[in-house]
Amino acid sequence: MKRITISEVAKLANVSKTTVSRVINNKPDISPETRKKVLEVMDEYSFKPNAYATAVSNRKTKTIGLITPQGTGNIYTNPFYSRVLHGIATEITEQGYYLMFSYIENDDYIDVFERHMVDGFVLLSPGVEDKKIVDKLKAINAPFISTTVLPGLDDHSYIDIDNYHAASIAVKHLLALGHKNIMIINSFSTLLSNKHRLKGYRDALKEKGIAPKEELIFEGEPIFETGFGIVMSQPELPTAIFACSDMIALGAIEAIKKRGKQVPTDISVVGFDDIHLAGNFGLTTIRQPILEKGKIAAKMLINKIEGKEIEVSKLEVQLIDRRTTKAVREEH
Amino acid sequence: MKRITISEVAKLANVSKTTVSRVINNKPDISPETRKKVLEVMDEYSFKPNAYATAVSNRKTKTIGLITPQGTGNIYTNPFYSRVLHGIATEITEQGYYLMFSYIENDDYIDVFERHMVDGFVLLSPGVEDKKIVDKLKAINAPFISTTVLPGLDDHSYIDIDNYHAASIAVKHLLALGHKNIMIINSFSTLLSNKHRLKGYRDALKEKGIAPKEELIFEGEPIFETGFGIVMSQPELPTAIFACSDMIALGAIEAIKKRGKQVPTDISVVGFDDIHLAGNFGLTTIRQPILEKGKIAAKMLINKIEGKEIEVSKLEVQLIDRRTTKAVREEH
DNA sequence: AAGATAACCGAAACCGGTTCCGTTACCGGT
DNA sequence: ACCGGTAACGGAACCGGTTTCGGTTATCTT
Numbered sequence: 001m002k003r004i005t006i007s008e009v010a011k012l013a014n015v016s017k018t019t020v021s022r023v024i025n026n027k028p029d030i031s032p033e034t035r036k037k038v039l040e041v042m043d044e045y046s047f048k049p050n051a052y053a054t055a056v057s058n059r060k061t062k063t064i065g066l067i068t069p070q071g072t073g074n075i076y077t078n079p080f081y082s083r084v085l086h087g088i089a090t091e092i093t094e095q096g097y098y099l100m101f102s103y104i105e106n107d108d109y110i111d112v113f114e115r116h117m118v119d120g121f122v123l124l125s126p127g128v129e130d131k132k133i134v135d136k137l138k139a140i141n142a143p144f145i146s147t148t149v150l151p152g153l154d155d156h157s158y159i160d161i162d163n164y165h166a167a168s169i170a171v172k173h174l175l176a177l178g179h180k181n182i183m184i185i186n187s188f189s190t191l192l193s194n195k196h197r198l199k200g201y202r203d204a205l206k207e208k209g210i211a212p213k214e215e216l217i218f219e220g221e222p223i224f225e226t227g228f229g230i231v232m233s234q235p236e237l238p239t240a241i242f243a244c245s246d247m248i249a250l251g252a253i254e255a256i257k258k259r260g261k262q263v264p265t266d267i268s269v270v271g272f273d274d275i276h277l278a279g280n281f282g283l284t285t286i287r288q289p290i291l292e293k294g295k296i297a298a299k300m301l302i303n304k305i306e307g308k309e310i311e312v313s314k315l316e317v318q319l320i321d322r323r324t325t326k327a328v329r330e331e332h
Numbered sequence: 333m334k335r336i337t338i339s340e341v342a343k344l345a346n347v348s349k350t351t352v353s354r355v356i357n358n359k360p361d362i363s364p365e366t367r368k369k370v371l372e373v374m375d376e377y378s379f380k381p382n383a384y385a386t387a388v389s390n391r392k393t394k395t396i397g398l399i400t401p402q403g404t405g406n407i408y409t410n411p412f413y414s415r416v417l418h419g420i421a422t423e424i425t426e427q428g429y430y431l432m433f434s435y436i437e438n439d440d441y442i443d444v445f446e447r448h449m450v451d452g453f454v455l456l457s458p459g460v461e462d463k464k465i466v467d468k469l470k471a472i473n474a475p476f477i478s479t480t481v482l483p484g485l486d487d488h489s490y491i492d493i494d495n496y497h498a499a500s501i502a503v504k505h506l507l508a509l510g511h512k513n514i515m516i517i518n519s520f521s522t523l524l525s526n527k528h529r530l531k532g533y534r535d536a537l538k539e540k541g542i543a544p545k546e547e548l549i550f551e552g553e554p555i556f557e558t559g560f561g562i563v564m565s566q567p568e569l570p571t572a573i574f575a576c577s578d579m580i581a582l583g584a585i586e587a588i589k590k591r592g593k594q595v596p597t598d599i600s601v602v603g604f605d606d607i608h609l610a611g612n613f614g615l616t617t618i619r620q621p622i623l624e625k626g627k628i629a630a631k632m633l634i635n636k637i638e639g640k641e642i643e644v645s646k647l648e649v650q651l652i653d654r655r656t657t658k659a660v661r662e663e664h
Numbered sequence: 665a666a667g668a669t670a671a672c673c674g675a676a677a678c679c680g681g682t683t684c685c686g687t688t689a690c691c692g693g694t
Numbered sequence: 695a696c697c698g699g700t701a702a703c704g705g706a707a708c709c710g711g712t713t714t715c716g717g718t719t720a721t722c723t724t
Contacts, residue, residue, distance in 0.1 A: 005709090005710055005711085006710060006711060006712095007710075007711090017710090017711080017712090018712085018713080020711095021711070021712055021713085022712095024711090024712095025712085049710080049711065050709090050710050050711065051711095052710085052711090053709075053710035053711040053712090054710085054711055054712080055711090056709095056710085056711075056712095057710085057711050057712045057713085058711090058712070
């Protein structure tokens, strides 16, 4: 029951600490018999090396930290972040790493690194206002990967979809259905990725000869309330809405219904992300490989930490056509 | 920039390691001047003690692990778990602890304890089939707190609401509105807490002189699809549904609408938990203090780890009356 | 049979902290 | 002048691992 140490194992097996350490780490210079003997002892007493002692000695912790700039609460509320996190966690465990939940609102994330508790960080979708975080990470020389494009980051420091392209797929779909009045409810455009989406929206319209109207462009937090609030507050409703987050889309749909209109008969809605809930409610949306995003982020980070070559991957995006879009109704 | 050690600080301040350690930990036996001098050096070189080295020396890691028996994926999908987690994380950080995400499907959670990476665990709503986990934790003498009642646990090892009472509030509400045909969609009744809910449901009916009908009792995973599937598959629908999870309730409502009925005009629905989404969709539900549950669990665990007195708290429950229940329509 | 080579193993130093115990200096009391 | 007490500090051992370096053997050449 009591946890045993390497010295005790050594004593029990009649060998030195060095030898035990060698079999633990599968090092050479050990005869098959002594290895076997040591293994037996380790097994009998169910010995497990103290990970932190190893970490101190190796100057490698094998754990990575999670930074969640936009207020950590979101992680738990927003299914999108949850799923990215799921991907990160999966990949990390697979590679024998641990995940430290640096649950920190202030600057303490620096702390866990400086205190040698983590080898690096993944930055969960930071906003532009979080540039100082990146600066700090660079300053203390901490390896990190962001799950969003950020100004000043090279290909090796982030993983993201092509947001411009994704948005253009969405509005082109709407355009093809004959919609001309397309509202966009974006996430905060201070974020580079959202800027790209907005540009994708604008360019897709222009390409079709439609001038983007400023009064159809909105933005807010990527939550239900945003979509709901904006749709409720508009005097006039468009025939289609492109929401840059599924939660926004869901909120918008509820508001539309509340106002006595039908989706998609009166108004078409397309969301973004394809979280699980989107499927539940039959939402047409742009799917991004959320889980994969997390996995790749983790993989890149680990490679970075271990000084390996890191390759830049591409994340594909696709339109999932469900039940919230429909050809525009002819007005007359 | 380069991280400095305690020995180097000692050298720079012209004192011994011992002295530096003393000021780090606010120990006595130090003159104000030397303390000041050491602090200056630490500050100038922004020294932070290596947490793991401290952990090795102290045999205390100041981090706690999270075990999520029901398949870790759920945490990220189910908003309820997410929020409990939020509470746990908040409390833990406040107390200077760290959260290790032992993201483990198999038996490896034992591992992190045996490898001295965590001081204890919080068990996130385990099921009855996870009794072996509890057994194992007991076997290795690991401190833990469960966020659900489990058979064989004393008051000091779990924190939960009074599920019996909570369920009875829900069905009494429905009863008061004149409903007599009340369907219950429970979470798996292999879980003790769900057993209690079922009993609460049954007793509340009996108290009103209504014999519970077996054909109105259902159960399944606490997810959208469960509510949706069950409601879709029933030939005849009741006038009210008590869903033991908000996600189930949401699914049920979607199915009801799909079948051309109205909520609450035709059918009343009450959910359970009061997750954020419930508010978004105007769901009438039983609110349990989710965040607080997590916080208390963390607090209890830390007290346990530190050998302090642990007090048992009570979690209050309340009906949040929104827009999915209504007096039953008179049949004739 | 001598010398070289390789296989196997251990002593001791190290990682970055904490702590026990002993030493020194200074104080007031008699 | 001597004694006892206390405040301030350091040496060295310790926590539980890893690693360097070197020393034995045994085996292989020639």
